[in-house]
Amino acid sequence: MKILHITPHLGGGVGKAHAALCEADKQADERHYVLLEAPRDTRHVDAIRRSGAAVSIAQDMGLVRDLMSSADLVQFEWWNHPLMCGLLAGSPLPAMRTVLWSHVSGINAPFIPTGLIETADQFVFTSECSRLAGNLAGLKTEAVARTEVINSGFGYASTDGNQQRKRNGRGISYLGTVEFTKMNPAMMDVIDRIVHSDAAVDVWGGVDALSPVHNAIAEMTHPERFRLRGHSDDPRDALLETSIFLYLLQPFHFGTAENALVEAMSLGCAPLVLANPCELAIVRDGKTGLVAQSVDHAVELLNWMLEHPHDVSRMGEAACKEVSEIKTPERSLAAFRTLWRSTMARPKRTHNFATTLGQTPRDWHAALQGGSCARYTGLQEAQSASKGSLAHFETYYPDLDQAPTIQCDP
Incomplete structure (x- = not known):
């Protein structure tokens, strides 16, 4: 399988998860990661490359579209990042098989629009709590059947048989x-x-x-x-x-x-x-x-x-x-391999994520806040511009009410 991962970046928990998955994957050379922005910290990028997977930065969106078309499967690493919204809701995407792996719970803002779950071929949560929190409410049985839960948080492997030797009993x-x-x-x-x-x-x-x-x-x-x-x-x-x-x-x-x-x-x-x-x-x-x-x-x-x-x-x-x-990378990798094989049985098709997210950056941000001020806690807006706030969207799209031109070939 030629698997294309598209992600805003590979920092923090997302980068750590994929570095662990690739290290456990003897077929990591099948995987290509495209980052929508240049990494600030390359530790996880370097680890993924050492595993045999390719990593590149999305500078030519026409090339990204070609990679999507040629891949057997495209996995979007989903959270409320403005660049991911712009990619999914911007210019029409080529026909492909899609998996969305959500790295936010959807319990509170940023919410997970149900249309994303319905549109993707497979939608994957990272915690069972997301399923229990109403993210599946109103979905058709067929859409619910296309959801999975695959863990992305892994513990340390035991390399010290005497882990208690340094422990302070009341520390x-x-x-x-x-x-x-x-x-x-x-x-x-x-x-x-x-x-x-x-x-x-x-x-x-x-x-x-x-x-x-x-x-x-x-x-x-x-x-x-x-x-x-x-x-x-x-x-x-x-x-x-x-x-x-x-x-x-x-x-x-x-x-x-x-x-x-x-x-x-x-x-x-x-x-x-x-x-x-x-x-x-x-x-x-x-x-x-x-x-x-x-x-x-x-x-x-x-x-x-x-x-x-x-x-x-x-x-x-x-x-x-x-x-x-x-909570091991081997267990999560096996679950993904099973999911990818089942997704491969589906024909490639076009996906209209814009219907769910809207046309403008302000629409995208509102969709992730639940679409109404009543559901919006207001606390997200107080976050820094690196946390999916409206200010974060504005750093990439200065005119929040104008549909941006995504530099992709038609």
């Missing part, structure tokens, strides 16, 4: 996005209310100098407990030092695979999460971690975990075992 960590677009401000309240006076949380992740996170820390009763450790070049090493993974996220976050959570569990950390749909699809309450129903409940559970290190260790071991069995 607490958070690793991930240290901004309130993802991390819940309740983190500060929960940490302040820890009973143990010597407790502290190592918070791994970069923080902008002007971030409101700094103000929130300063307003804590015990700001010294919120220990900003900055970006970690070796998350594995950082996580091996902790027992409790305090991962309290905003209820409106749009993550699915939650790499940091899965990686922490794979190393034997017991997570404490809030009862958000995505986390509920990963953590089994009382078995592989604990799930809090409220901030007060999170405080109660965290204090319990600090008093019961042996129970925390037991949950961490169970989390490690489950992740190592279920």
Whole structure:
């Protein structure tokens, strides 16, 4: 099979997922990745190339169309990126077989327009929570049958038979996005209310100098407990030092695979999460971690975990075992190979994604916010221009109300 992947970029979780999939794929040389913008960080690009897959930048859209036409199958790595919207809703695309792999949950903005699911030959979610959140509501049975769930978040492979040797039995960590677009401000309240006076949380992740996170820390009763450790070049090493993974996220976050959570569990950390749909699809309450129903409940559970290190260790071991069995690139690759083979039985055809997304960049953005202000949380608009906000769309399409001219041959 000649498989063409089209993606805005290969950074972050998307790049990490595909690097792992390609490393596990003995037939990676069948795959060609086209990036819609030049990569800022080439680590995952370099890893994918080392696996034997080709990677190129979409500078000539006519050539991209030729690649689409000649590929046996085209897989679009979908999230609310303006360039992906422009490609799908711009000039007519050639006949092809299509798979869309969604890297957003669709539970909150950015939503997944049902027309995308109906139009694609196969639509793939990265978490079962997306299916349970109403993304399939109103779809015909035939369209629902063309959806799958394939995980994109993988744990660390066990290379150390003694993962407990460095672990602090009462060590607490958070690793991930240290901004309130993802991390819940309740983190500060929960940490302040820890009973143990010597407790502290190592918070791994970069923080902008002007971030409101700094103000929130300063307003804590015990700001010294919120220990900003900055970006970690070796998350594995950082996580091996902790027992409790305090991962309290905003209820409106749009993550699915939650790499940091899965990686922490794979190393034997017991997570404490809030009862958000995505986390509920990963953590089994009382078995592989604990799930809090409220901030007060999170405080109660965290204090319990600090008093019961042996129970925390037991949950961490169970989390490690489950992740190592279920969330592996080999398992996801096998699922994709099965999906691709079934898609190959379909004839190539043209796809009209513009009907779903609309004609202008403003239309595209509105479609991903649910199409109405009533469903739009407003919080997405406060994000930086790198997060699918209207400002992000405007950086690529200065006239948001004008259908852009996509430089593709007719």
